């Protein structure tokens with residue numbers, strides 16, 4: 001079926017066009033954490049009632065072998081990091097979809113031989 005082939009190529013092209021700019025991507029996930037200053041009398045850190053200071057933001061990246069790299073992220077960089085994390089996730093999702101379409105295209109080509 002020639003139509004099927006053309007449909008798959010068109011679907012793949014659509015996916016390729018949705019690819020984010022790879023130069024922006026970042027791995028990992030963003031965590032927030034409250035921190036304690038341990039200064040006597042600090043109302044933010046008071047036992048029972050204080051919640052600590054923050055939140056501070058940490059980019060947590062798994063390096064494999066149970067190793068994790070944690071990079072503190074200044075508040076003014078949080079939005080940019082979130083966008084880069086989304087771009088990476090989007091890229092991975094699209095790559096899987098494109099690979100899936102290519103697999104179907106391979107089957108189509110074999111069928112037509």
Ligand SMILES: [Zn+2]
Pocket residue numbers: 036037038039042043044045052053
């Ligand atoms: Zn404190």
